[in-house]
Amino acid sequence: MRKVIIDKKMESSGNRRRVMIPRRDFFKYLGGGIVVLVAGCKTKPAEEARGQERRSVPKDFNAFVHVSEDGTVTCFTGKIEMGQGPITALRQEMADEMDVPFENVKMVMGDTDLCPWDDGTWGSTSVREYGQAMRQAAAEARSILFILASERLKVPVDQLEVTKGVIFVKNNPDKKASYAQLTEGKKIKRQVTGNPAMKGASDFKIITKPFKRTDSLEKVTGEAKYAGDFKMPGMLHARILRPPSYRAKLVSADTSEAEKIKGIQVVRDNDFIAVLHENRDMADAAIVKVKAEFSSDEMKVNDKTVYDHYFKSGTKGAVVNKSGDISEGRKSAHMVIESEFHHAYVAHATIETHAAFAVKDGDRIKIWVSAQTPFLTQETIAAQLNMPLDKIHVIVPYVGGGFGGKGDNPQAVEAARITMLTGKPVMVEYTREEEFLYDTTRPAALIKLASGIDKSGRITFWDYNAYYCGDRGADTIYNVPHQLTTVYEELENEPPVHPFATGPWRAPGNSNNTFAREMQMTLMASKAGIDQLDFRLKNLADEKMIAVLKAAAGKFGYKPEKPHSGRGFGIACGTDVDTWVALFAEVKVDKSTGRVQVVRVACAQDMGLCVNPQGSTLQMEGCITMGLGYSLTEEIRFEGGKKLNTNYDTYELPRFSWVPAIETVILNHPEQPPHGGGEPAVIAMGGAIAAGIYDATGAVLYDMPMTPAKVLEALKKV
DSSP states (O other), X not given: OEEEEESSSOOOSHHHHTTOOOHHHHHHHHOSEEEEEEOOOOOOOOOOOXXXXXXXXXXXXXXXXXXXXXXXXXXXXXXXXXSSOHHHHHHHHHHHHXXXXXXXXXXXXXXXXTSOOOOOSOTTHIIXXXXXXXXXXXXXXXXXXXXHXXXXXXXXXXXXXXXXXXXXXXXXXXXXXEHHHHTSSOOEEXXXXXXXXXXXXXXXXXXTSOOOOTTHHHHHHTOOOBGGGOOOTTOEEEEEOOXXXXXXXXXXXXXXXXXXXXXXXXXXXXXXXXXXXXSHHHHHHHHTTOEEEEEXXXXXXXXXXXXXXXXXXXXXXXXXXXXXXXXXXXXXXXXXXXXXXXXXXXXXXXXXXXXXXXXXXTTEEEEEEOOSOHHHHHHXXXXXXXXXXXXXXXXXXXXXXXXXXXXXXXXXXXXXXXXXXXXXOEEEEOOHHHHHHHSOEEOOEEEEEEEEEOTTXXXXXXXXXXXXXXXXXXXXXXXXXXXXXXXXXOOTTSOOOSSSOBXXXXXXXXXXXXXXXXXXXXXXXXXXXXXXXXXXXXXXXXXXXXXXXXXXHHHHTOOOOOSSOSSOEEEEEEEETTEEEEEEXXXXXXXXXXXXXXXXXXXXXXXXXXXXXXXXXXXXXXXXXXHHHHHHTOOOOEETXXXXXXXXXXXXXXXXXXXXXXXXEEXXXXXSOBOOOSSGGGGGHHHHHHHHHHHHHOOOOOEESOOHHHHHXXXXXX
């Protein structure tokens, strides 16, 4: 039995209050109405926050639904909006489940005072996991409203229907009550048995319909607020003394020259040194005048030697998939293909750099921050400053891109720390150079792969070894009797492998693994003398993968040809966040310069229930465009722990002129749960482009990015 409260107060039991929402402030914000707390999301409970109270509540309460006295439905979620559209898709789900107009739903996201705990926005979980729990909450709220309407209209619940937030008697539509009328400041407690059923696909009116993003007008007109946009009288801009490389340690610092600049304030707390000024330009001028000496103990590795370093690191591999016997598969192979694939370190390169604005609010700190993880950020600040969690109020406004890079947020700790030391409002906003040097990167990857085919073109064995990019996307996916997948990872309590900090990057590891697997498939198809699509279909048993391949082929207008047709057509497919994806690309190669132009792309996804086809299409297009970068130009060059790329003059992102014609297909299955849409298409771009280059020229590209220099080198070997 689950308790639902219709009250202007929250129940005062320990379980309810553990959500850490100040009741006075919360209901001052809300007004009267129905509040529903619901359990059911698969989100894992938070870990201990260095002595802080464990961040969980009984049954993982994870969704707030509030129906106000004016009929507005508000959803409170710890998820954030960083450009992938949950602010629209979740609103669609809430509106449909509650039977209210889309315009009547409001989203409150990423506020640790107002929203229940959440572990962060990553892995396309906002719709595929949280959205399901939110819909359950909405169904529960709707059930309570029907009970109230039944009492008010004096008819049984089964004789009632609802449309646009108005409940009415089926055979007497004039006898009705709106949600607003039913929630006018009542103080009633109810108990509901079981979980009211969510709507089925046949009942959807808003879900599955294309909706333009609700935040688009704000963003294109410049009205949208990001963390770096906040201002307050007396606010100080902080520039922080940072080491020149990853493992450098401060030995000494002389701030006397910086202090000569009028208005400059210097804050020093052990090795932490910051210069502050009301004018950002003056803070910029002051930080370069600090004379600092650092010690350094960097790895003797660079962007050229890192793959050999990986192979010799000595880490023991973990077998993540094994079936059959590799030696037997080798014996039955007519041909064996052995390959080694390299992928460079890649930056997140978000439009918005890391930023945080902190201010003292009585005995609390209030901080606006560009973060994917508001509650983890709250925990980190509390632990670092030795403050109770409820004294830290984190608010995440719009985030200008994350891609996994804004899970850890040192700028938030820095801003809060300086605010506590000075008592002043403080803005910490990374320069583009700081963003490149101190943000985490996608790990480089080494993949060694051997596979065999018999005389009929069937794959006989698959021996796959992935070094330091993880196992996401390392699935064989094809029907292979003898297969072995071994993954080598950087381990705790072992010598580090990476020369600087690495972290998640959109579909972590999957673009690396999919590139290797799919290029190997293209090479095997060529050796077998079979068209690359026919070869994949011949070796597939997965019906969903077969369906997306055929759908993408149809949209692309693909017709099988013998290998080396000179067309420049490439194919790649895979899975990510429970979504099946296939991508076809046409490329042109300038043999004199090595420059590759992707002309057109067709992409198909099976993502179960597609809540907002418009939003999903935008995500597919964004993934394809982003995929051009890691495939063709993006790479971090480095020497030891010192990154050599510090801005876009040396780190080349995709340009408007590069963007191909893009066509998309979404295999919508509204009867299924929703799967992820924010990452799948990005994983297939590298493999499809490499296959297209091979189809056009016969040149094999084993390394990403496939820069003009690498293409020219590969062409020499044809």
